[in-house]
Amino acid sequence: MNFKQPAFELKDKLTRFRRDFHSHPEVSFCEERTSSVIRKFLQDNGIEIQEINSGYSVVGIIRGAYPGKTFALRADIDALPMPELNEVPYKSQNEGVMHACGHDGHTAALMGVALLLNSVKDQMHGNVKLFFQAAEEKIPGGAKGMVEHGALENPYVDAVMGLHVSNALPVGKVAFGGGPGAAASDTYRFKIIGKGGHGAYPHATVDPVVIAAYFITNLQTIVSRNVEPTQGAVITIGSIHGGSKENIIADEVEMLATVRSLDDGVRDLLHKRIKEVCAGTEVMYNCKVEYEVEMGYPVLVNDGDFVNKYAIPAAAKIVGAENVIESKKSGMGGEDFAYFLQQRPGCFGSLGSGNAEKGISAGGHTSKFDIDEDCLWTGAATLAQAAFDYLEANK
Ligand SMILES: [Zn+2]
Ligand SMILES: [Zn+2]
Incomplete structure (x- = not known):
């Protein structure tokens, strides 16, 4: 199974998803519309929702035809309290609120994963949980609540994975590293x-x-x-x-x-x-x-074995081995995905979203932040590939 081509075919759809979220950003703990769009999307595609009652976070479950492990993928869904200065057709319509950290892209990519894996569930061993997590940008963070409300149980999640867009990395590249990944x-x-x-x-x-x-x-x-x-x-x-x-x-x-x-x-x-x-x-x-x-988020610690065994090979199938970068050191940013990694093995990687030729280079949390939307399908494909291959290898 290789998800590169089917993900590429979803390119336009994922761009539409992302632009819808981008123009309707909602700050942490207030993601009412975003959450209802996600719920409707899951329902329309016949994907089960696990009710965990943790704010606006939404958990989807895709159950494979065969028994096996459970793999969770996470996208954060919240935006930031800052104005958008980009003049684009999909500019924020909520004054003073902007998707300046790319979580709109994470959400769209995870919806892509949902479509990709839902269409092959008759061949899948075990389950995939889709964590659409609210409130990453504000302490105490949405991840902690999801853990406390049982997102990692019923069925028991064996491994977790997520990606964050990065304009420091050109679109078409993906980076992973073992050990600390956020401060x-x-x-x-x-x-x-x-x-x-x-x-x-x-x-x-x-x-x-x-x-x-x-x-x-x-x-x-x-x-x-x-x-x-x-x-x-x-x-x-x-x-x-x-x-x-x-x-x-x-x-x-x-x-x-x-x-x-x-x-x-x-x-x-x-x-x-x-x-x-x-x-x-x-x-x-x-x-x-x-x-x-x-006290803010804990240190995010990636599992080096998981990175080498699953994340890097999966990404290589999508973007080519030459475009998978091994990160050797951590940045000092914070990320509440750390709470999931405290509980289960897995990793959090960087998804290239920059494009110097198109002038897409502004950093996260700036009013000119934007992403190259080609990262949506590469991200969706990488995550779907890692999930499918993990379940296949551990059946
Ligand atoms: Zn952020
Ligand atoms: Zn972020």
Whole structure:
């Protein structure tokens, strides 16, 4: 079985699906229309829906004619709260909301997978679950809820796989790697509380602006001095606010930080040291340091054996071995597919969607983001191939 040609024939249909979602984007936890379009599509094609009661996430099941394992494929379906600046016929019709991460493409590609596998289910051993997952872009994320509500059970899912479009990769290429594939991403809100006063009489105050300067410098030593140099870690202070006028010493300074890591041990170390720096700052500067931490998605860890045995060979059948790239290192972005990979073996790969000649190169989460829609059929074919071949190999 090879899905290249049948997927290619779905090209126009998948483009229509994607453009419909693109022009009607919905933000995380609000994907009402998107979810109902998916439900109707599954019903129209006679595909069973597993009711898991987890927000707007939808799970389809294609049961093969023969018994076997169950393989799950996931597409996220949500958009971002930002305006679209592309002037295209399928431009967002929801003011201030845009499919700027390509999840419209993921959804369309998974609908393609549904059509491809549903048409060969009489030859299929085992089942395929289609995870149309809501709310990837917003913590706590939709994947966690799906796991908690039993998406990986009834029937028991043996392996999971997903793809994310990437304009850094030309259309027609696909990339996979074993090991970490996305970072744990946690958020801190810090408040340094000093004692305000007149800028001319600093000795009568506890100046939180000066303390903040040292505090940030000390935080930066965690990555440079405490984390092993070969490990990945990031502490970025993305926001700082305090004070109002040159001669007034502020009462407090607030900061927001993102803290990222590719390993659970490093993640623990970062949090431990941040708390120590907070406590040490209080003693050293006679101030108060308050913090709130929001733990984000965990590290996404791909199964190297699965990548070599199933993902790479499946992609090679579709785009040719020369177009399958082995990713050697992880980015520091976050991705809630990590929750599925905490539970089951599998992988999350990159689907080439860039095209320099057509001017498609803007990165995700930008207002000019778009994809080369030829990635829809290559993505659908790769996922369908991996699912079918996995079930065939494990029957
Ligand atoms: Zn995103
Ligand atoms: Zn995304």
